Amino acid sequence: MHTHLSQPLALSPRYRARVWGGHAFTSHFGRQLPAGLLAGKDPVGESWELCDFPVGNPDDESARTAVFGGLHDGRTLQELRHAYGKELMGDLRGNPATNGFPLLLKYLDASAALSVQVHPSPAYAAAHPQAHLKSEAWFIVDCKPGAVIHKGLKPGVGAADLRKALALNRDDAVVPLMQTVPVAPGDCHHLPSGTCHALGAGILVAEIQTPSDTTFRVYDWGRVGRQLHVEQALACIDFSGQPLPPATRAATGPGRTTMVDCEFFRTFHVRLAAGEALAAPDDRRPVAWMVIAGEMTASNGHRFHAGDTLLWPAAAKKRSAKAGSGGAAVLETVFPRHAGLQKNLAAGVHP
Ligand SMILES: [Zn+2]
Numbered sequence: 001m002h003t004h005l006s007q008p009l010a011l012s013p014r015y016r017a018r019v020w021g022g023h024a025f026t027s028h029f030g031r032q033l034p035a036g037l038l039a040g041k042d043p044v045g046e047s048w049e050l051c052d053f054p055v056g057n058p059d060d061e062s063a064r065t066a067v068f069g070g071l072h073d074g075r076t077l078q079e080l081r082h083a084y085g086k087e088l089m090g091d092l093r094g095n096p097a098t099n100g101f102p103l104l105l106k107y108l109d110a111s112a113a114l115s116v117q118v119h120p121s122p123a124y125a126a127a128h129p130q131a132h133l134k135s136e137a138w139f140i141v142d143c144k145p146g147a148v149i150h151k152g153l154k155p156g157v158g159a160a161d162l163r164k165a166l167a168l169n170r171d172d173a174v175v176p177l178m179q180t181v182p183v184a185p186g187d188c189h190h191l192p193s194g195t196c197h198a199l200g201a202g203i204l205v206a207e208i209q210t211p212s213d214t215t216f217r218v219y220d221w222g223r224v225g226r227q228l229h230v231e232q233a234l235a236c237i238d239f240s241g242q243p244l245p246p247a248t249r250a251a252t253g254p255g256r257t258t259m260v261d262c263e264f265f266r267t268f269h270v271r272l273a274a275g276e277a278l279a280a281p282d283d284r285r286p287v288a289w290m291v292i293a294g295e296m297t298a299s300n301g302h303r304f305h306a307g308d309t310l311l312w313p314a315a316a317k318k319r320s321a322k323a324g325s326g327g328a329a330v331l332e333t334v335f336p337r338h339a340g341l342q343k344n345l346a347a348g349v350h351p
Pocket residue numbers: 117119136197
């Protein structure tokens with residue numbers, strides 16, 4: 001059968017300046033940032049790798065990811081979805097809240113800690129049509145020795161405790177209420193929407209998440225100028241004390257490790273020996289690869305380097321690539337078919 005989407009789609013990153021950003025996109029991935037990007041007052045903190053919804057202002061379409069190179073150079077994922085439908089998506093449905101591709105992929109380069117924040121709980125999202133669930137996973141690509149994340153509140157911490165600590169507006173009041181977890185490259189942490197969290201300083205992460213830009217900030221480490229949303233956050237934070245999904249760790253040798261298996265996406269870490277081939281699963285749905293180390297050559301000859309993100313269309317033939325002479329590591333994200341997701345979609349619960 002003829003298809004317009006027989007090749008892997010190389011995705012063009014969109015950078016965002018952030019007060020906590022750094023220089024890891026250049027130093028770790030060897031990227032050349034577009035000229036003029038560093039002229040702003042804040043360094044680059046985020047590289048949006050795959051995004052298919054307007055962010056912030058609903059009229060701002062500039063966040064949507066475009067393809068670079070090949071037959072579809074410059075076309076956005078939205079354009080390709082509209083033009084080719086099932087050839088891109090198979091039977092995968094768009095996200096009902098954003099009406100776009102049901103995944104958001106980014107890199108975050110935190111040279112300083114990100115705000116303590118929460119994304120809408122399922123109950124809050126159901127009651128507020130403008131607020132969308134954001135379940136996210138952080139794969140630690142690189143970090144400084146001693147780097148930590150803050151992952152959930154300590155058991156027993158209630159809304160009143162948190163409110164009191166936030167009123168004091170000091171690190172030594174807020175941090176002791178949170179679970180502080182040391183991280184190392186290869187670790188992955190899953191943060192379901194509703195989890196109070198903060199990414200610590202000195203960490204480069206690959207972030208896999210449901211498409212949403214709803215963040216309620218409660219504490220910004222004494223920085224001034226960014227708005228806090230304490231009341232909305234307190235309405236969303238999970239105070240149940242239920243344990244969070246445990247960290248997973250990528251295998252150090254060649255092979256595949258499950259990093260996250262949640263109702264919205266499933267992410268694997270695959271480490272390849274020199275010359276070893278990786279085939280995307282034959283599930284007739286799109287598959288996203290973030291090449292996090294080494295180099296890969298796809299079946300069409302296109303070469304991908306560490307830091308590159310690509311999307312295999314559902315209809316692409318020969319969805320495979322071969323690692324270069326130094327081996328490679330890939331984060332592969334696929335979409336589960338189980339009943340939970342379909343049920344939530346049918347009920348209008350926004351992933
Ligand atoms: Zn977050």
